[in-house]
Amino acid sequence: xxxxxxxxxxxxxxxxxxxxxxxxxxxxxxxxxxxxxxxxxxxxxxxxxxxxxxxxxxxxxxxxxxxxxxxxxxxxxxxxxxxxxxxxxxxxxxxxxxxxxxxxxxxxxxxxxxxxxxxxxxxxxxxxxxxxxxxxxxxxxxxxxxxxxxxxxxxxxxxxxxxxxxxxxxxxxxxxxxxxxxxxxxxxxxxxxxxxxxxxxxxxxxxxxxxxxxxxxxxxxxxxxxxxxxxxxxxxxxxxxxxxxxxxxxxxxxxxxxxxxxxxxxxxxxxxxxxxxxxxxxxxxxxxxxxxxxxxxxxxxxx
Numbered sequence: 001x002x003x004x005x006x007x008x009x010x011x012x013x014x015x016x017x018x019x020x021x022x023x024x025x026x027x028x029x030x031x032x033x034x035x036x037x038x039x040x041x042x043x044x045x046x047x048x049x050x051x052x053x054x055x056x057x058x059x060x061x062x063x064x065x066x067x068x069x070x071x072x073x074x075x076x077x078x079x080x081x082x083x084x085x086x087x088x089x090x091x092x093x094x095x096x097x098x099x100x101x102x103x104x105x106x107x108x109x110x111x112x113x114x115x116x117x118x119x120x121x122x123x124x125x126x127x128x129x130x131x132x133x134x135x136x137x138x139x140x141x142x143x144x145x146x147x148x149x150x151x152x153x154x155x156x157x158x159x160x161x162x163x164x165x166x167x168x169x170x171x172x173x174x175x176x177x178x179x180x181x182x183x184x185x186x187x188x189x190x191x192x193x194x195x196x197x198x199x200x201x202x203x204x205x206x207x208x209x210x211x212x213x214x215x216x217x218x219x220x221x222x223x224x225x226x227x228x229x230x231x232x233x234x235x236x237x238x239x240x241x242x243x244x245x246x247x248x249x250x251x252x253x254x255x256x257x258x259x260x261x262x263x264x265x266x267x268x269x270x271x272x273x274x275x276x277x278x279x280x281x282x283x284x285x286x287x288x289x290x291x292x293x294x295x296x297x298x299x300x301x302x303x
Contacts, residue, residue, distance in 0.1 A: 070231065140162060
C-alpha cells in the first residue's frame with residue numbers, strides 16, 4: 001500500500017494507524033528523500049518514537065548527510081529490500097510517500113534516458129542552481145513543475161537530456177500523463193486531499209513547531225560534524241538556517257522563507273498528485289472532513 005498526500009497533510013499518522021489495524025500488522029517504508037539522512041530530524045519532520053507508536057519504519061536514517069548524494073536508485077534498492085522483508089514476515093508494507101519521484105519509480109521503474117554527456121554536464125554543473133532552474137522552466141516547464149527547486153541533480157539531468165536529444169524529459173517519461181492507469185498487482189494507493197488554504201495553514205504551524213523544537217540547534221550540530229553534501233545543504237529549512245548563520249537574514253526571516261518554500265513545494269506536489277489520481281482504484285480521502293482513525297477504517301473496509 002502507498003499513502004500519498006501533501007507535506008504536513010497527515011500521511012505518517014494515517015500510515016501508522018493502518019499498520020496497527022491491518023490483519024497481521026504492518027510496517028512503514030518512508031519515501032522521503034531527506035528523512036534518509038541521519039541527524040536531520042526536526043527539519044524533515046521525521047516521525048518520533050511516539051508518532052511511530054511501535055510500528056517499524058524503514059528507509060529512515062540510512063544515509064550520511066556528510067557523505068555522497070543519496071540517489072533514487074539507492075532508495076529504490078533499499079525500499080524493495082525492505083518491502084520483501086516485510087512480506088516475508090507475513091506483514092503489510094505501507095509506503096509513506098513524501099518524495100513522489102520515489103513512489104513513481106517504485107511503481108513504474110526508473111527512467112534511464114540517454115547516457116550522461118560529461119562535457120554538457122560539466123557546463124551545467126558550473127552554473128548556479130537559480131540559473132539552471134530558470135533554464136529548465138523555459139525549456140521544459142512540465143519537468144520544472146515536477147522537480148523540487150532545490151533538486152539540483154535532477155534539474156541538471158533534465159537539462160542534459162534536453163541538450164543531448166533536443167527532447168524534453170517530460171515527453172520521454174510518457175508513463176506520466178493523465179490517462180487512466182492500473183496499479184501493479186498487489187498494490188493499493190490511498191491519497192489525502194487538502195484545500196490549498198488549509199494545507200498552507202498546517203505548513204505554517206509545522207514550520208513554527210520545527211523552529212520551537214530546535215531546528216537551529218540541529219543545523220548547528222550537523223555542520224559541527226563537517227560540511228553537508230549538496231543534497232542535504234539545500235534541503236528546505238536547512239538552507240535557510242545556514243543563511244541565518246551567514247548573517248544574510250534573521251532567524252525570524254529564515255522561518256518565513258521556510259514557510260514560503262514549503263508552501264511552494266506543496267504546490268508542486270499537487271501536480272504529481274493529479275497524475276496519481278489517474279490510477280484506477282485509488283482511494284482518495286477528504287482529509288479535513290475525516291479524522292485519521294475514521295480514514296483508516298474506510299481504507300480497510302475498501303480493500
